[in-house]
Amino acid sequence: MVAPAPSVTPATLPTSCGSDVVIQYVDKPRPDTGVTNAKLGIWLFLASEVMLFGALFSTYIVIRSGMPADLWHSFNHNADGSTLLSIPMATLNTVFLITSSITMVMAWAELMRKDFSRHRLYLGATVLLGCCFLVVKYFEYGAKFEHHLYPSTNNFLAIYFTMTGLHVIHVIGGLLVNAYFLFPGAKMWMTEPDRFTGRIEVSGLYWHFVDLVWIFLFPVLYLM
Amino acid sequence: MTETHAHMHDFEHHKNLYIKIFAALMGLTVLTVGAKYLNIPIVSVTIFIAVLIAAIKASLVALFFMHLSAERKIIYVMLILMVLCVIGLFLLPTAMQHGPITGTTASPLSVAGSRANGAGHGRGGEEAPLAAGTTPADSAAEAGAHQLESGAADTGAAAAAASTTETPSKENH
Numbered sequence: 001m002v003a004p005a006p007s008v009t010p011a012t013l014p015t016s017c018g019s020d021v022v023i024q025y026v027d028k029p030r031p032d033t034g035v036t037n038a039k040l041g042i043w044l045f046l047a048s049e050v051m052l053f054g055a056l057f058s059t060y061i062v063i064r065s066g067m068p069a070d071l072w073h074s075f076n077h078n079a080d081g082s083t084l085l086s087i088p089m090a091t092l093n094t095v096f097l098i099t100s101s102i103t104m105v106m107a108w109a110e111l112m113r114k115d116f117s118r119h120r121l122y123l124g125a126t127v128l129l130g131c132c133f134l135v136v137k138y139f140e141y142g143a144k145f146e147h148h149l150y151p152s153t154n155n156f157l158a159i160y161f162t163m164t165g166l167h168v169i170h171v172i173g174g175l176l177v178n179a180y181f182l183f184p185g186a187k188m189w190m191t192e193p194d195r196f197t198g199r200i201e202v203s204g205l206y207w208h209f210v211d212l213v214w215i216f217l218f219p220v221l222y223l224m
Numbered sequence: 225m226t227e228t229h230a231h232m233h234d235f236e237h238h239k240n241l242y243i244k245i246f247a248a249l250m251g252l253t254v255l256t257v258g259a260k261y262l263n264i265p266i267v268s269v270t271i272f273i274a275v276l277i278a279a280i281k282a283s284l285v286a287l288f289f290m291h292l293s294a295e296r297k298i299i300y301v302m303l304i305l306m307v308l309c310v311i312g313l314f315l316l317p318t319a320m321q322h323g324p325i326t327g328t329t330a331s332p333l334s335v336a337g338s339r340a341n342g343a344g345h346g347r348g349g350e351e352a353p354l355a356a357g358t359t360p361a362d363s364a365a366e367a368g369a370h371q372l373e374s375g376a377a378d379t380g381a382a383a384a385a386a387s388t389t390e391t392p393s394k395e396n397h
Contacts, residue, residue, distance in 0.1 A: 029296075033296065033298045034296040034297070034298065035296050035298065035299065039299075040298065040299075043299050043302055043303070044302065047302055047303065047305075047306040050306055050310060051306070051309060051310065051313065054310045054313050054314070055313060057314075058313055058314050058316070058317060061314075061317070062317045069267065087257065087260065091253065091257050094253050095250070095253065098246065098249045098250065098253065099246070101246075101249075101285060101289050102242055102243070102245070102246040102289070104289075105242055105289045106239070106242065109235060109238055109239065109242070112235070113235045204289075204290075205290055208285055208286075208289045208290045209290070211285055211289075212282050212285050212286065215278050215281045215282050215285065216278050216282065218256075218278070219256055219274035219275065219277070219278050220274070220275075220278075222260075223256060223257070223259075223260040223270070223274045224267075224270060224271050224274055
């Protein structure tokens, strides 16, 4: 199965980069891996991200299992027995992220059939839904701070703020990249459509990963 | 060119698939929230249902939105390596708890918990000074060192708890 090392001739290199440093296989799959370098790169990055979030999920398990169940219950419930975190808000955010995932994949699918205007519509919707997520999160955090609930309050809130905080940073990162492709970065469609499609695919893979992390965060922090 | 053509042809098929996955994800979200409001008295059952539904949802996203259902071999090889690393990562705390370092690993957590709550749940916190008082001085110091070590690996609060349990062992010297 080992393919011979690809011989790179100047003719196969993209020429419109406008820079001396040429990144190879940005629009066509590399013969030996079968994927573009960008795609291989994002998957490696996502694998490392799994380890990052995995460490925090592991921390959650250790903290929770090392604590008496009634104590844990007292940390994530109010005095009247209701849950400390707002399940409706988190459910709304789940809907936002899942919807943004399908608009993201549609943004890519529209590019695959060369429909740029519909692509922009879907990508715009993805960015908008991401912003909605942040707005809800803002109110959620605000309500906690208002009741003087901070990461230092107890171990449950510490792991809650750490995990959701890291996730929110990821949402912001994905939003910035997608906003870039929506406005200034969209120029590339005119010159290198295949490369631009690859970029949207890679950005989409990241965005789906952010959704995937939330899919686990939601039940672990809000429903258990 | 034929590839592009095939994609255009497959577009409607893909779109329908994505919409089905979207509907499934929404349905599972309703299901998992609904399960919460059932208020099942057994915690382990609640956890099992929540994690199971989350795993199904995550699989749907990975397989269809991230196109893992039809990906190149090198991506699968990479992800298998990642899964092995994740398994190792998740087994690490368990391995630590039964390893030679322990006896004390569990205690900083419960001490940290009770410290925040103000209630007397810190069984580990009472154990450690007791052990320091009854064992020879050198092993007591060793236990203190281990406490610090495990405290460093855990949260800041745990480190603080470890240092408070270390103080009485110093006084015994």
